[in-house]
Every structure is written in structure tokens, then in C-alpha cells.
Amino acid sequence: MAHNRYREAQPSGENTIVDAEIAQLTEAGVEVLPFLRSSDEIPSMSKAAKALLPISPIWAPKAQQDLGRLLDEHRPDVLHLHNPYPLLSPWVVRTAHRHGVPVVQTVHNYRQVCSSGLYFRDGVICQDCRGRALGVPAIVHRCYRGSRAQSALMATTLAVHRPTWRSVDRFIALTSAVADHLRDYGVPDERIVVKPNAVGDPGVPAPLGDGFLFMARLSPEKGLDLLLEAWRRHPVGALGQLRVAGDGELRPLVEAAAAERADVTYLGQLDRAGVRAALSASAVVLATSTWHDVLPTVIIEALASGRPVLGTALGGIPYLVGADAPREPAGTGPAFAASAVAGHVPPPAGPPALLAGLVTGEAGWVVPPDAAALAAALPVARAGAPRLAATARSRYERTFHPDVVIKQHLDIYAALTRKGGVE
Template sequence: MKVVVAHNRYREAIPSGENVIVDTEIAQLTAAGIEVLPFQRASDSIGELPLAQKALLPLSPIFGRAAQRDLADLLRRERPDLLHLHNPYPLLSPSVVRTAHAHGVPVVQTVHNYRQVCSSGLYFRDGHNCHDCRGKVVGWPAVVHKCYRGSAAQSALMATTLAVHRPTWKSVDRYIALTGRIADHLRNYGIPDDRIVIKPNGLPDPGDPEPLGDGFLYAARLSPEKGLALLLDAWRRHPDGALGQLRIAGDGELRPLAEQAAAERADVTYLGALDQAGMVAARRAASVIVAVPTWDDVLPTVILEAMAAGRPVLGTDVGGIPYLVGIGETVTPAGWAVGPDPEKLATALPIARADAAAVAPAARDRYLRAFHPDVVTRRLIDIYADLTGNSHPASR
């Protein structure tokens, strides 16, 4: 089987779980005998584009004409069985779906966020969840609130892109929803059940877990929706040193918040942005991984990495986190999920620290049963086979 994997890579300076997942999935598919043809563009390349292409860049999310020419050449030359799309913005454009269909190639898309409807992809703005654009032909609330990159002009372009490509998204042959919450989002958008399958992401097995360290690790993009302010509010409700060490890894607009906390308290350390080796070391030093977004985070990669390493997770009960840690799905979940409230989180912190060693085996077991490559890659190949073996693909 020959598969084109299409993805617009997020900027490398900002940690992207989606980039990690795409790279991992390509490696897993290749190891399983699938011939993968990567078709990727990188947002980091925008600064290197010729002036003529930069002038046309605002239209890329709608048309992506250069990408369509290159993709058409690839499809004619390689004649793949299907195209698997991840993120199309800004350089690929949803038009890759139309280009693939024009060449008789069915399309699978993994839905990592809510951008069929929401210009930011988060259903989150100004510190709260937001669904103002749901059900609207054009998402003008996104323009009013400058939801895309803080710009009214760019938000207008993204809202227009979403409106123009509504028929494009309705034509995708099979959607992969990472969780039931994403499946509900797609149904609300008008996608029928027979075109939605639920399959989570997976990560390579790092091997048998090392003994737990001590304290907590928070590793995320330092932006408002990731919950750093919530965590620090909860942490400050305990005396300095009462919970061991809180290590904060990542970078972003809330970096001053992390630096201030580290300056004020001896039990807070700001590690900055870490490479892969640095993250492995930081996880090894911790006993609990903290993932406390306040938006409906779909499937945080940091939680998968934690469970694979045998580290329990303290998370908020939003988005896909309860599913990830196995709340209600296993006898012993891989951690704890509490409401995104500082008092509730403050109460959970000492419980998580005290019970970490008892819960750690369940975290590793949850990974092996639900997110190991042997499980998720087989599921993905089955999805491909079902689609390419179907003589009645979705209407286009």
C-alpha cells in the first residue's frame, strides 16, 4: 500500500505535539511495510520565500496553488492508494483534498483540533471556552475578537477559508477522530457516522520505566489555554517545599509567569524550552506529570509520553484527558482528572504525590493496552484497507 502523508509543520520554535505525532506515525507505518510518501511544508520556511510568493501568502490557506501543483505532480508520478492529511494551514490549504479527489485518490484526515469551525482551532478565547462561530456560515465573531494570530485581517481570511472549504471538508472520505469529543464535533459539523472512526495517537515504546523521581513536571507551550496560571495558583496554596519540586518546561508568551514563580519560590524551577533528551531527563526526575489545560485539549502528547514512561498524570477533566488517563475505562486509571479550578487542583496535588508510586504501574499498563504502536498502527492500517477496498467511496 502506498500512502501520501500531507502535513503543514508548525514552527519548530514552538513545541508541537502534532509534529511529533506525524513523524512518529510515518515511522510506524514504514516499519509496518507501508510505503509512505511525505508531502510536507513547514511554517518555518515562510521567511525564506521569494517576494512574489510572500505577496500571495495571504491566499495560501484558501488555494495553496503552489502546493496543489506539486501535489498533482506527486499523485501522477506515484499513483498512491490514498492521501492522509493532518494540518493543511497555511501553506497546503484544504484544497489538497480536492486535488487528491481530482486524481481519484481517497482522503483520510486526522482531526487534531476544531478548525473546521473555529479559526483558532481551540474553541477557546479570552480565557474561556467559546463556540460563537458554531453553526454560522461565516465565523465573523472570530474576526471581531481577532482569534487567529491576534489579527482581524488574518482572522477574516481564516473565517473566509473555513466558509469556502465547507464543501471540501464535507467531501473527505474518512475522518479519524482522536477521541469521542472530536467525533461529536464532527457530527455537529454534519459529518455522518459512517465516515468517522475513532483512533487515538500512539508513541514508540521507550522501554521499561525507570524508578520514579520526585515532584511534578509541567511541560507545555506557555500560552493561556495550557493552564500554567491555574497550576501556579494551586501550587501557591501550599507552603514552599510541601509538595517537592515543580519543574516547568516550555516557552511562550507566559514565560514571565514561570520565571516569576521560580524567582519567588525555592520549590519552583523553570527549565526553559527542552530538546528531546532534556524532556526525557525531566520526566525521569519527576514522579507525576501535570497537564492542566483549561480548553478542551484534544489529546495532549505530553500525557502519552508520561504513561509510556510509567509516570502517572494529574490533569484537568477537559477534552480528551479523562479518556487518555482511563477515567471510567479501567479499574485503576493512569492518574487523576479534576475540574480546571485552583482549589480542586490544590487539593489533588498532595494526593497525587502521595499515591504516585501506587498508580505508576497503571499508567504504563494504560499505554501498553491503548497507545502502543502495535495497537494504534494496526488500527490505522485497517482504516486504510477499509477505505481503499470500498468500491463506494464517499460522494464528492
């Protein structure tokens, strides 16, 4: 299991998922050899190692040497890659293939094409580099770490490793929207499997609390500013309490909101016990991303705790709450579902209550990423939470429980090992 961990100072659902996946596979009887690096290692590296950092996304020679020794010693059946940047490099795919080991990669973002991995720039969705041999717009706009030089390096890395990515034996797409992204990139259908992540079962849900919980990295693409704008459209206390957990560059926004309004509480960065307490205290979890968020772990945690979710109709959020094929309101039809997943939501026909584009799914609601639409949906979600709490938990048990997902996971590995090596 190969993964370059994101900095611990920035909450990472991907780090959480990798840790959980290792534990779940081990519990299922799989021998897992973690091949992990962390971006937190960079400040303490030697001068010589730091001098090689600029080429690490392309090659990372020490990582290839270490991986080669690991593969020679243990001869694993499969190498499963998550994030390779910056200390592993996509070159680990070539290293594994040279040793006759097939490669699976879980796709957590859009970095086959986009230097930032988000399809998001300057507060809006951006796909300017899609279809280009070299992502020149990413360089012009300093999309990687705010640096033109580093953006040039990442854009070059993506161009160099296009054949590398297309050689991966099996991609795990976390939703059908990610599968579409991979097909657009040129990956054939037979190399793509749609399989969501799982989170551990917290047990019987606590009785429903009150108010709302927003729990995410406090960065622009997660939609904290959108949420606060919508929240301010209601009188103080009208919706219960808004609890915000997490940390990041937009922390001053929520601190100011908490100072301004008695119905906003900033919880800071929470440990696991704090997360469970915050979920128990709340009735609805919010996922107000303004980018095509792939598969927010917080939503699966919410469903596991029997908390319905109000989110934006972008990326994997409609799929997670069961609103990608909406049951109600009647008459919105499959065209709405397709456009919601794509992030373009047409106004539905119907009475005025539907004009905000609100769609109810099995385990929550989705709306367009618009402050007025979100503001209109907040009281609907608060009132409807008791009705959807049980179905939220049921959706988790059927779709995102480790017992369900790990079987799909093992089937993916087995299909590759039955072929006797690299395809």
C-alpha cells in the same frame, strides 16, 4: 502524508505525532511519501510567493501543482492529511479526489469551525462560531493571529471549505469527544473512526521520581497560570519540586515563579534526552489545560514512562487517563464522565474530600479547571503516584503503544482501498 508543520520555535505535539506516524508506518512496511511544508519557510519566501500568502488557506496554487505531480508520479493508495494551514490549504482534499485518491484526515483541533482551532478566547472556552455559516465573532475578536484581516480570511476559508471537509472519506477522531465535534459539524458516523495517537516505547520505566512535571507549550490555554496559582497555595517544598519544561509567551510567569520559590524549576525547551530525564526525575505529570485539549502528547509520553497524570477534566484528558468512565470515587456515575469530557463538572455528592470534584481513573486523576480543586488534588496525586505507576504503563501498552495503534491505522487505510477509490 500531507502536513503543514508548525513553527519549530513553538513546541508542537502535532509535528511530533506526524514524524512518529511516518516512522511507524514505514517500519510497518508502508511506503510513505511525505508532502510537507513548514511555516518556518514563510520568512524566506520570494516576494511573489509572499504576495499569494493571503489566499493560501483557501487555495495555495503551488501546493496543488506540487501535489498533483506527486499523485501522478506515484499513484498512492491514500492521502493522509494532518494540518493544511497556511501553505497547503484544504484544497489538497479536492486535488486528491480529482486524481481518484481517497483522503483520510486526523483531526487535531476544532478548526473546521473555530478560526483559532481551540474553542478558546480571552482565557475562557468559547464556541461563539459554532453553527454559523460565517464565523463573524472570530473576526470581531481577532481570533486568528490577533488580526482582524487574517481572522476574516480564516473565517472565509472555513465557510468556503465546508463542502471540502464534508467530502473527506474518513476522519480519524483522536477521542470520542472529537467524534462528537465532527458529528455536530455534519459528518456522518460511517466516516468517523476513533483512534488515538501513539508514541514510541521508551522501554522499562525508571523508578518513580518525586514531585511534578509540567511539559507543554507555555501559552494561556495550557493552564500554566492555573497551575502556578494552585501551587502557591501550598508552602514551599510541601509537594516536592515542580519542574516546568517548554517555551512560549507565558515564559516570564514561570521564570518569576522559579525566582520566587525554591520548589519551582524552569527547565526550558528540552530535547528528547532532556524529556526522558525530566520524566525520570518526576512522579506525576501535569496536564492542566483550560481548553478542550484534544489529545496532549505529553500524557501518552507520561504513561509510557509509568508516570500517572493529574489533569483537568476537559477535552481528551479524562479519556487518556482512563477517567472518562471513572472507577472511583463511587457514586459519581456516568453523568460525571459525560460532563467531564464536555468540560462542565457538577459537584459530586459525598464526603468533603470529594467536593473538589476529584476523579481517579486507571492512570491518573482529573479535576475541574479551578485553582482550589487543583490545589486540593496535588497532594492526593503525590501520595497516590506509587499506586498508579504500574497501571499507567499498562494503559499505555494496551491503548497507546505503536503496535496496537498502527494496526488500527492500517485497518482504516485498508477499508478505503478495498472500496477501490474515493467514496
